Amino acid sequence: MARLRRHARDLRARFIERRNPPSGLPLTISRRRVYILPTRNGAVFAILLLVMLLGATNYSNSLAFALTFWLAAIALVSMHHAHANLVGLRLSTIHAGPVFAGDTLKFDITLDHANARRRRALRISADGQGATTQVDIAPGETQTVTVEHVASERGRCMCPRLRVESIYPVGLFRAWSWLQPNTQVLVYPRCAGHDRLPGGAGAKQSSRRLVLLGTDEFLGHRDYVAGDSPRHIDWKASARSDDLRVREYADRQSDAVCLTEDRVSAADRETRLSQLARWVVVADRAGVAYGLQVNTKQFGPDQGPAHRVACLRALAVA
Amino acid sequence: MNSATTTTTSRFENAPDAGQRLRLIVCLSLIAIPHALHLPIWVLGLAVPIMTWQFVGALREWPLPGRWVRFVLAAAAFGAVFAGFGRVNGQEAGVSLLVLLLALKLCEIRTHRDAMVFLSLACFLLATQFLFSQSLAMALYLVVGTWVLVAAFVDIASAGTPRSTLGESAKLLAQALPVAVLLFVLFPRIPGPIWGLPSDAGAQARTGLSESMSPGSLTNLALDGGVALRARFVDGDVPPAQRYWRGPVLWDFDGRTWSRNDADRRLAGGRVEPGSGRRQRVDITLEPTRHDWLIALDVPLAADTSSTLNAGATLSVEDDVNARMRYSTTSVVGGVLDRELDARARRRALLLPVEGNERARRLAARWHAQYREPARIVEAALQRFRQQPYRYTLSPPATREDASVDDFLFDTLAGFCEHYAGAFTFLMRAAGVPARVVTGYQGAERATVGDYWLVRNSDAHAWSEVWLAGRGWVRVDPTAAVAPGRIEAGVAASIADRSSLPYMARASGATWYRVQMLWDGINAGWNRWFLAYGPQLQQRMLDLLGLGGGWGRPLLALTAGVVALLALVSVGMAWRSRRAVDPDAVVAAWRSVCARLARIGYPRRADEGARAYADRIAAVRADLADDMQSLAAQYTRLRYAPAHASRPHERDTFIRAARAFRPGKRAPERRRPSRSAS
Numbered sequence A: 001m002a003r004l005r006r007h008a009r010d011l012r013a014r015f016i017e018r019r020n021p022p023s024g025l026p027l028t029i030s031r032r033r034v035y036i037l038p039t040r041n042g043a044v045f046a047i048l049l050l051v052m053l054l055g056a057t058n059y060s061n062s063l064a065f066a067l068t069f070w071l072a073a074i075a076l077v078s079m080h081h082a083h084a085n086l087v088g089l090r091l092s093t094i095h096a097g098p099v100f101a102g103d104t105l106k107f108d109i110t111l112d113h114a115n116a117r118r119r120r121a122l123r124i125s126a127d128g129q130g131a132t133t134q135v136d137i138a139p140g141e142t143q144t145v146t147v148e149h150v151a152s153e154r155g156r157c158m159c160p161r162l163r164v165e166s167i168y169p170v171g172l173f174r175a176w177s178w179l180q181p182n183t184q185v186l187v188y189p190r191c192a193g194h195d196r197l198p199g200g201a202g203a204k205q206s207s208r209r210l211v212l213l214g215t216d217e218f219l220g221h222r223d224y225v226a227g228d229s230p231r232h233i234d235w236k237a238s239a240r241s242d243d244l245r246v247r248e249y250a251d252r253q254s255d256a257v258c259l260t261e262d263r264v265s266a267a268d269r270e271t272r273l274s275q276l277a278r279w280v281v282v283a284d285r286a287g288v289a290y291g292l293q294v295n296t297k298q299f300g301p302d303q304g305p306a307h308r309v310a311c312l313r314a315l316a317v318a
Numbered sequence B: 001m002n003s004a005t006t007t008t009t010s011r012f013e014n015a016p017d018a019g020q021r022l023r024l025i026v027c028l029s030l031i032a033i034p035h036a037l038h039l040p041i042w043v044l045g046l047a048v049p050i051m052t053w054q055f056v057g058a059l060r061e062w063p064l065p066g067r068w069v070r071f072v073l074a075a076a077a078f079g080a081v082f083a084g085f086g087r088v089n090g091q092e093a094g095v096s097l098l099v100l101l102l103a104l105k106l107c108e109i110r111t112h113r114d115a116m117v118f119l120s121l122a123c124f125l126l127a128t129q130f131l132f133s134q135s136l137a138m139a140l141y142l143v144v145g146t147w148v149l150v151a152a153f154v155d156i157a158s159a160g161t162p163r164s165t166l167g168e169s170a171k172l173l174a175q176a177l178p179v180a181v182l183l184f185v186l187f188p189r190i191p192g193p194i195w196g197l198p199s200d201a202g203a204q205a206r207t208g209l210s211e212s213m214s215p216g217s218l219t220n221l222a223l224d225g226g227v228a229l230r231a232r233f234v235d236g237d238v239p240p241a242q243r244y245w246r247g248p249v250l251w252d253f254d255g256r257t258w259s260r261n262d263a264d265r266r267l268a269g270g271r272v273e274p275g276s277g278r279r280q281r282v283d284i285t286l287e288p289t290r291h292d293w294l295i296a297l298d299v300p301l302a303a304d305t306s307s308t309l310n311a312g313a314t315l316s317v318e319d320d321v322n323a324r325m326r327y328s329t330t331s332v333v334g335g336v337l338d339r340e341l342d343a344r345a346r347r348r349a350l351l352l353p354v355e356g357n358e359r360a361r362r363l364a365a366r367w368h369a370q371y372r373e374p375a376r377i378v379e380a381a382l383q384r385f386r387q388q389p390y391r392y393t394l395s396p397p398a399t400r401e402d403a404s405v406d407d408f409l410f411d412t413l414a415g416f417c418e419h420y421a422g423a424f425t426f427l428m429r430a431a432g433v434p435a436r437v438v439t440g441y442q443g444a445e446r447a448t449v450g451d452y453w454l455v456r457n458s459d460a461h462a463w464s465e466v467w468l469a470g471r472g473w474v475r476v477d478p479t480a481a482v483a484p485g486r487i488e489a490g491v492a493a494s495i496a497d498r499s500s501l502p503y504m505a506r507a508s509g510a511t512w513y514r515v516q517m518l519w520d521g522i523n524a525g526w527n528r529w530f531l532a533y534g535p536q537l538q539q540r541m542l543d544l545l546g547l548g549g550g551w552g553r554p555l556l557a558l559t560a561g562v563v564a565l566l567a568l569v570s571v572g573m574a575w576r577s578r579r580a581v582d583p584d585a586v587v588a589a590w591r592s593v594c595a596r597l598a599r600i601g602y603p604r605r606a607d608e609g610a611r612a613y614a615d616r617i618a619a620v621r622a623d624l625a626d627d628m629q630s631l632a633a634q635y636t637r638l639r640y641a642p643a644h645a646s647r648p649h650e651r652d653t654f655i656r657a658a659r660a661f662r663p664g665k666r667a668p669e670r671r672r673p674s675r676s677a678s
Helices: A002-019 A040-058 A062-086 A235-240 A269-286 A305-317 B018-037 B041-060 B067-085 B091-108 B112-132 B136-158 B162-186 B217-222 B262-266 B343-350 B358-371 B374-387 B404-412 B417-430 B478-482 B484-489 B511-531 B535-545 B552-578 B585-599 B610-620 B622-640 B648-660 B671-677
Strands: A035-038 A089-095 A104-113 A119-126 A132-137 A143-150 A155-158 A162-166 A173-179 A184-188 A217-223 A245-250 A257-260 A290-294 A297-302 B005-007 B227-233 B244-250 B278-286 B300-303 B307-309 B315-317 B325-333 B435-442 B453-456 B460-468 B472-476
Touching: A035 A040, A035 A062, A040 A062, A040 B112, A062 A119, A062 A162, A062 A173, A062 B112, A062 B136, A062 B162, A062 B511, A062 B552, A104 A119, A104 A132, A104 A184, A119 A143, A119 B136, A132 A143, A155 A305, A184 A305, A235 A245, A257 A269, A269 A290, A269 A305, A290 A305, A297 A305, B018 B041, B018 B091, B018 B112, B018 B136, B041 B067, B041 B091, B067 B091, B091 B112, B112 B136, B136 B162, B136 B511, B162 B535, B162 B552, B217 B417, B217 B460, B227 B511, B244 B460, B278 B511, B300 B307, B325 B535, B358 B374, B358 B404, B358 B417, B374 B417, B374 B460, B374 B478, B404 B417, B417 B435, B417 B460, B417 B478, B460 B478, B478 B484, B585 B610, B585 B622, B585 B648, B610 B622, B622 B648
Parallel strands: A257 A290
Antiparallel strands: A035 A173, A089 A104, A104 A143, A119 A132, A119 A162, A132 B005, A155 A184, A162 A173, A217 A245, A290 A297, B227 B278, B227 B453, B244 B435, B278 B325, B300 B325, B307 B315, B435 B460, B460 B472
C-alpha cells in the first residue's frame, strides 16, 4: 500500500515536471496549464443540490426547482470564473539575495497581468511546502509576494516550483497552476567552523599571536554573525538593542591574511569551504585585508563588499 | 499598494474574520425573514437572541462559546422543537429546527469550512420558504436571497468589500441565468411525490370541495374568495346556465351527510352516448385540492392526463392533486349520460337509511302514488320549491341532527345549495327515482387580463342528477328553482345577506376590483406557465420543441445547450478582459516620458532598458542628463526593486517628476556652456 502510494506520488511528480519544464521569465500562465477540480466544499454543495432536487420533485415545487437549477448554474459558471482568474497571470521578475546554506532564501516574486480583469484571492506558495500568500492584483498593478525556501546546499539553487491557486469566486472549485522559473540563486557555503583566522601572510605563526578577535584593541560593537563565540557577545549592549551585539577588537598592525583550504584543520571538503566562508565574513567585519585561494584561483588580498562577494561566490561554486 | 497577506495556518483557506462573520449573520437574517410570518413565535424568540448575541459578539470580537455551551444549546433546540411540535421532522417542525440550528451554527464558525457548511445550509433554508408560498413575491425574494447568498460565498472566498462581492454575485447570477432557464425547461422531471408528503405539507393549500356534504359545508366555502380553478374555453364561450363544473358525485346518505365511497369505483357507468350533445374543449389549471379528483365542465369525456372516469362521470387521478395542475378536457354539453342504468348503480341510487326524516318520506310516497311518472315527480318537487316560501341564504337556521331534511323541508324553509340538493335527492330516492348529489362549482367570471375564466371557491355548488329512462342522468338544480339568479349571475346576485360574501365574489366594476383582476391575470400566467411546469407540461413543451419521445434527445439538447452557454460566458470574459488595460500609473508616467523624448527625436529602442536609455540621452543632451538619469533610477527602483523597499511617496514623487519633465527640442543656449564647464 505504502509502495503504491509512493509510486503514485512519483508519477504525479514526474507528470508535473514534464508539464512544467523550467523556463525563463516572464512566465505567463497559459490556458492549458490551468487545472481545476471541485473543492471538498464543492462536493458537499453538489450533494446539497441533489437533496434540494429530490425535495423539489417530491413537493412538485417550481420555485424550489428554480433555486436548485440556478445555484447549479452558478456553480458551473463559477468554474469558468476560477479558470479565468488564473489565465494570463504573469510572473515577471524574481529577486532573491544570496544566502548562506542553511539559511532561508527569500524569493521576491512580482506578479502582474495585461488584462482588464481584476485577479482576486490568488494564493501563491512554493509547491508542497511553507507558507501561502494571498494577493489581489488589479489591472495594471504589480504585486510582490515572498516565497521562502530553505537553502540546504551551497551552489546554484533553482527557484522552487511555485503553485498559484484560487478558489475564487465562490469556493466550490479550485483552479491551480504550477510555475517553474529557471531563475537560479547562488547559495554560499554554510558559514561555520571554529578555526581561528590565520595570521598575515608575512607573520611568523609561532612567534606572533594570530590575528584574533577579542584580544587586542577594542574597536566597538557589531552585530552577531553566525559562528561567533558566545563569549564575545556583549549581553549588556545586546539588551539595549534588538540584535545580539558582539565586542569587536582588532589588531591594526596585522598584515593581510591569506585564506587557503590547507589552513583549515578539517578534512572534509564542505567543512573546509564552510570554514573559509566564515573566515571571509569575520575578516570582512573586522576590516582586515584578506586574500582567498580556491582551487587555482586567487582573490585579493583586498577589502570591501565587492571583494567579499567575489570570494563568497567563488566558494559557492568551488 | 501591496496588500498581500501571508498565512501559515492553513494551506488552503483563511479562517473567517469578525467582519465576515457579521456579514454571515446579516445574510442569515435576510434568508430567515419570511419564515417569521408562519413559524411559531417561540422559534423566533429563541433564534433572534442567539443571532443578536453572536452579532454583538462578532462586533466586540468575543471568543466563540465552548463546546459544552454549544452542545447544551443544540440539545435545547431539539428539545424545544420536539416539545412544540411533538416531532422534529415534517414541514414546520423541520424548518423550525433548521432555523435554530443555523443560528447555533453561527456560534462555531471557526474555519473556512464551517462558513461553507453554514452557507450551504442557508441555501437549503431559502428553498424551504417555497413550501409555504410560491407567489410572485416569493419569486422576487428568491432573486434577492440568491444574490445575497452568493455574495456571502464570494465574501468567504475572497474577503473583498461588500460592494465588490455584491457586484461579483450579480454578475454570476446574470451569467448563470440562461443556463438555469435551460435546466428548468429541459432537465428531466419525474412526477412527485417520491417519499410521500408529510401530513402538514401544503399547509397553504386552500380549502376546497370535500368528500362529503352536510348542511353548512358549502356555506363555509362560499365565504372563501380564493381561486379554485382557471379555465379557458377552447371552442368558444359557454353560456352561464351551462357553467356547471363537475366535482365528486356523492351516492351515500346517512341521514345527515352525503358522502362518497370507495365502492363507487366499482360501479359501472359514466359513459356519454356517442353523437349526443355538443363537444366543448376546456383547458383547466386546478389549484391543489389534496384530493384525487379533477374538476371539469359537465360532463367530461376525457382529459389529457392519466385520469379515469368513474361511474359518477368524475375525472379521477391516481394520486392526490398536491400541486397546481394543468390539463385539457373534452366535455359534452347536453349529451345523454348512461342511457342504460346498471343494476348495482340503480340500487345505490335508490338507497336510503332505514329510518329518519319520516315526513319527507311520506311526501315522496304521496307523489309516487299520485304521479307515477319520474319526470312528473321531479316537476312536483321543483314546483314545491318554487311555490312555497323557500329562501336561499348563507345563514340558515340550525336543523336537528337526525331530521335535517324534515326540518329544512317543512319548518325552516331556508337553506343554501347543499340543503336544496340534499333534500331534493332524498325526496327523489324516497319516491323511487334514482338520484344522486353532484358537488362542484357553478359559474365563472371572465378575467379582465388574459383569455381565461376564473372559478372561485365561493362558486362551490351542489345539485342533483336523476336518472330518467331514455334520457339518462339528467341534471336538476333545485337551487335554480328557488333562486334563478344564482345560476345566471352568481351567488352575490341571488343572496340577501351579501355583505358576508367575500369582496371578490360581490364587487365588480370598482377600481380596486380591476386592479385585483389585473393582478390575478399576472398570477394566472405565472401559475399556468411557471408553477404548473411539471412532467406533463414539460412533455408538451418538448413535443413543441421537436424533442419529444424519450429522454435521449432532450438530455442531448440540454448538455449541448449548457456547454454552449458556458463557452459563451468563458469567451465573453476573455474578450472583456482583453479590452483596454489601465496601466500602472508608474508605467504610464514613464511611457509619457519616453513619448516626449521620441517627439524630439530620441525614441527608445525596443531592446533598451531605462538606465541604458537615460545614459544614451545624457550623452547627447547634457541638459537633460540629470533629470533623465534621476527619472530612470527612480523608475527602475519602483519597478524592479522588491516592493517592500519602496514607499508610496516615492511613487508619487516619480509621477510628479515625470509629468514635470518637458524636454525642449533643442538644448537651451545659455545653459550648455555652464554644464559642459562643470
